[in-house]
Amino acid sequence: MADAPFVSVSGLDIDLEVPGGRLHAVRDSSFDIALGETLCIVGESGSGKSMTALGLMGLLPSNAHRSARRLRVGNHDLLSLNRREMADLMGREMAMIFQEPMTSLNPCYTVGNQMSEMLIRHLRMGRRPALTLARDWLDRVGIPPTAGRLDQYPHQLSGGLRQRVMIAMMLMCSPKLIIADEPTTALDVTIQAQILHLLAGLQRELGITMIFITHDLGVVSRIADRVAVMYAGQIVEMGRTREILRDPQHPYTRGLLECVPAPGKTRPGAHLGTIPGTVPSLVGQLSGCGFAGRCPHAAVGCRGEIPALTVRADGRQVRCLFTPDALWSAA
Amino acid sequence: MNQHANANGGTEPLLELRDVTRSFAVKSGLFGPTLQLQAVRGVNLSVHRGDVLALVGESGCGKTTLARMLMGVLPPTEGEILYRGQSISKSPLAERSRHIQAVFQDPYSSLNPRKTIGSIVSLPLRVHRQGGAASIREETLRMMDMVGLPARFFDSYPNQLSGGQRQRVAIARALILKPEIVICDEPTSALDVSVQSQILNLLTDLRRELNLTYVLISHNLGVIEHMATEVAVMYLGRIVEKAPGTALFSQPRHPYTDALLSSVITPDPDLGIPTIDLGVSFPNALSPPSGCAFHPRCARALDRCQRIAPPVTHDSKGTVECHLLDVAP
Amino acid sequence: MQDAEATTEPTIPTPGAVLWGKILRHKGILFGGGIVAVMVIVAVLAPLIAPYDPYAQSLISRLQPPVWLDGGSWQHPLGTDHLGRDYLSRLMHGARISLIIGACTAAISGVLGTTLGVVAGYFGGRVDTAITFLVTVKLSIPTILVALAVVQLVGGSLTVVVLVLGFLLWHQFAIVARAVTLQIRDMDYITAARMIGCSRARILLTEVMPNLMNQIIVVLTLTMASAIVIEAALSFLGVGVKPPLPSWGIMIAEGRTHIFFDPWLVMIPGAALFALVLSINLLGDGLRDVTAPQGRN
Known part of the structure; x- marks a missing residue:
């Protein structure tokens, strides 16, 4: 790991005020990302993966409270920025790509209009050069300039094209960090592969740091340098992608990998692995490990207090008392 | 697996589609002319007893329209749907309901929020007047037990259940009339991975226990490879390739199937992101390309692909619609 | 098959329990509902609890002021009218008229409008076009004028007023029912x-209707309020229910001539009318708040 990480998050807590009390959507999340690195945050619905991203961007709903010990992106301390400075930073330094581009594209304006508006606002460009640059960027994301897409409205584009437009729009102002929240989940598989290709290619080319949020372990395996697995609002395991997928230490990561039908590994028609039980309620305090209720190896010690993240020599972090490694060294 | 491999040999298909076409009238603009959108264009397909036939294709390829025709909620514009050799295109739903049932994608919209689980699962029995109140209740509880729902949910409402539990309710409702065919329309795509595997296991078990035949619609090729015995690949309203699951996944013969399979992303850190040679533009279903509908996106398209619709090749390995088959054996 | 989700799960209340919880926490509903409830009880029990016969005239004790004015007495807490009839008793019996008209009108227009709306929404196509046209036509008819004309022609009576208003106030039901049915129609549980x-009838009655009820109840209360106001207006104009029935509108009309010397003759039934309509509207608005969808669960 580089000496000064580009993104540094420490002790991020996000609570939501809900009718039943305080819902701890994210608990004590800490991670660092080096410049140009891709971190995948993977987890199931309700794991807090999207909340982490929204919390970092300061885009939380009004009933949410955010607190953290450190929240740095580049030279900016996000905790000390006010709303205006944050808005200024977004689009220029950090950008976010959502699952459904329709929510971030305005249906009333043409693609060209919205793209050039972005450049005019953030980079103070003139209208004409802005439109030229927009056309270049569309070409760059695989939309040929001949097709007249600049004059089309978002609803006239297919889902894949919309996501391409979105990517172009987000990358135009050359941000240093992009947060992509399930950008390919709503797309067809062929389009998904194309979009991932595009995104990963541009990221490498421009040296952008990326946080990629997904529930799909397949996508994780192909684009992430490192992975953070989230469960019930906590990071339960984090490390290099290859090592996590090859040698998962946390029982939840292991369970998750066994659930996915994978050619060659799972026999067609045979039983897939399952994780019985449900996610514990996130309202109120957790008693012990959040996964204890569903864990095949849970013991008395797991119900006491929340296990701490232990850091191995190779940088792997695991929030579990009884990892295979721990058992191995105890024996 | 094996008992199904030989089930196809020559026996009469359980469900058969003959030249089924479905078009929709689409208005182009407020005062524009009405155009005909052919969502399904002349599909021939047979499903044999014990099969898990998977329909796969991109969104807009017509697989949902085809599924709705199989369900009987949408009549075909042309062609016929046969059940055990008898046309059922026009027979009332009440009659079909004993043979064909469905499980839907969204377990939130597939259960009436105002009804209890017991009432949802028992509805088919009550509609078909199968037995008195006591026996209906008993049968409902038995069915709930079979899909892994505890009896205490009988008086619960759908909002009290998780997504996976709701999908179990939907499966119980579909199976309580003992149908032979279940149309599973994206049964797990709204669910989390860990819940998806539970539902897939349940479907596998139930198929074995009740000798069911599934038509599985999914965009998840991992799920299809795991579940399907037969796979039909759809492109722009036509089935371009149909073959047994193992054959199709190991040796795709249509270039579109090839592209589809290579875009599958399995959790393997040694592989990169696949390169797909399909181009950016998706065809307009209102005016499908001439000749082979796939030719504008096909990397290996020939001259004649633009002009002549490809012939249907039917052989021991399956059915393919492609000119390339004649060129390179 | 393992019992998939057997471990400690939080107990989620039934939709009914959730709704009741919200209703009991909503101030508008509690306030409006409370006043409506009191009015209904008074109206139902009017023959038993009213101190006098509302029709009994007594020329000796005419135009007595209510108890809080000079010359008022507890004998007639709200005074007497120009024929010496006890005003409190007339007000209580008048509540009966208002509530009967409100309830019956809402019921008739509710059945009519909801049926049309559900049919239009569920079947769509030409049926929908026809019914939507009917609603458009209805919306361009001035309700009060038509009511005036019809009652003038046929002659005013409770039944006539209820029927006329019932056939004039259904459009709101049709519009709401159609809109909601259009959403429900595409739900997978309908396909299932x-x-x-x-049968179609069964689907409409057991699958569509229960999911419509929340919205219909809201329209029901609002229609009830406007029916009560329109009845009062018609009676005031002398074409509604006929005297000596103690309708609040008639009471206001009869008090009108004395408005300079005995303004309470107008103000008391006016205040009662205002309170009833306000509380019904509060109840309706509150019900709309608590039944408004918020997310999927």
Whole structure:
């Protein structure tokens, strides 16, 4: 790991005020990302993966409270920025790509209009050069300039094209960090592969740091340098992608990998692995490990207090008392 | 697996589609002319007893329209749907309901929020007047037990259940009339991975226990490879390739199937992101390309692909619609 | 098959319990509902609890002021009218008229409008076009004028007023029912019911209608309020229910001539009318708040 990480998050807590009390959507999340690195945050619905991203961007709903010990992106301390400075930073330094581009594209304006508006606002460009640059960027994301897409409205584009437009729009102002929240989940598989290709290619080319949020372990395996697995609002395991997928230490990561039908590994028609039980309620305090209720190896010690993240020599972090490694060294 | 491999040999298909076409009238603009959108264009397909036939294709390829025709909620514009050799295109739903049932994608919209689980699962029995109140209740509880729902949910409402539990309710409702065919329309795509595997296991078990035949619609090729015995690949309203699951996944013969399979992303850190040679533009279903509908996106398209619709090749390995088959054996 | 989700799960209340919880926490509903409830009880029990016969005239004790004015007495807490009839008793019996008209009108227009709306929304196509046209036509008819004309022609009576208003106030039901049905129609549980072989009538009654009820109840209360106001207006104009029935509108009309010397003759029934309509509207608005959808669960 580089000496000064580009993104540094420490002790991020996000609570939501809900009718039943305080819902701890994210608990004590800490991670660092080096410049140009891709971190995948993977987890199931309700794991807090999207909340982490929204919390970092300061885009939380009004009933949410955010607190953290450190929240740095580049030279900016996000905790000390006010709303205006944050808005200024977004689009220029950090950008976010959502699952459904329709929510971030305005249906009333043409693609060209919205793209050039972005450049005019953030980079103070003139209208004409802005439109030229927009056309270049569309070409760059695989939309040929001949097709007249600049004059089309978002609803006239297919889902894949919309996501391409979105990517172009987000990358135009050359941000240093992009947060992509399930950008390919709503797309067809062929389009998904194309979009991932595009995104990963541009990221490498421009040296952008990326946080990629997904529930799909397949996508994780192909684009992430490192992975953070989230469960019930906590990071339960984090490390290099290859090592996590090859040698998962946390029982939840292991369970998750066994659930996915994978050619060659799972026999067609045979039983897939399952994780019985449900996610514990996130309202109120957790008693012990959040996964204890569903864990095949849970013991008395797991119900006491929340296990701490232990850091191995190779940088792997695991929030579990009884990892295979721990058992191995105890024996 | 094996008992199904030989089930196809020559026996009469359980469900058969003959030249089924479905078009929709689409208005182009407020005062524009009405155009005909052919969502399904002349599909021939047979499903044999014990099969898990998977329909796969991109969104807009017509697989949902085809599924709705199989369900009987949408009549075909042309062609016929046969059940055990008898046309059922026009027979009332009440009659079909004993043979064909469905499980839907969204377990939130597939259960009436105002009804209890017991009432949802028992509805088919009550509609078909199968037995008195006591026996209906008993049968409902038995069915709930079979899909892994505890009896205490009988008086619960759908909002009290998780997504996976709701999908179990939907499966119980579909199976309580003992149908032979279940149309599973994206049964797990709204669910989390860990819940998806539970539902897939349940479907596998139930198929074995009740000798069911599934038509599985999914965009998840991992799920299809795991579940399907037969796979039909759809492109722009036509089935371009149909073959047994193992054959199709190991040796795709249509270039579109090839592209589809290579875009599958399995959790393997040694592989990169696949390169797909399909181009950016998706065809307009209102005016499908001439000749082979796939030719504008096909990397290996020939001259004649633009002009002549490809012939249907039917052989021991399956059915393919492609000119390339004649060129390179 | 393992019992998939057997571990400690939080107990989620039934939709009914959730709704009741919200209702009991909503101030508008509690306030409006409370006043409406009191008015209904008074109206139902009017023959038993009213101190006098509302029709009994007594020329000796005419135009007595209510108890809080000079010359008032507890004998007639709200005074007497120009024929010496006890005003409190007339007000209580008048509540009966208002509530009967409100309830019956809302019921008739509710059945009519909801049926049309559900049919239009569920079947769509030409049926929908026809019914939507009907609603458009209805919306361009001035309600009060038509009511005036019809009652003038046929002659005013409770039944006539209820029927006329019932056939004039259904459009709101039709519009709401159609809009909601259009959403419900595409739900998978409707497709599932069709595949099970349910008849159309059964689907409409058991699958569509229960999901419509929340919104219909809201329209019901609002229609009730406007029916009560329109009845009062018609009676005031002398074409509604006929004297000596103690309608609040008639009471206001009869008090009108004395407005300079005995303004309470107008103000008391006016205040009662205002309170009833306000509380019904509060109740309706509150019900709309608590039944408004918020997310999926």
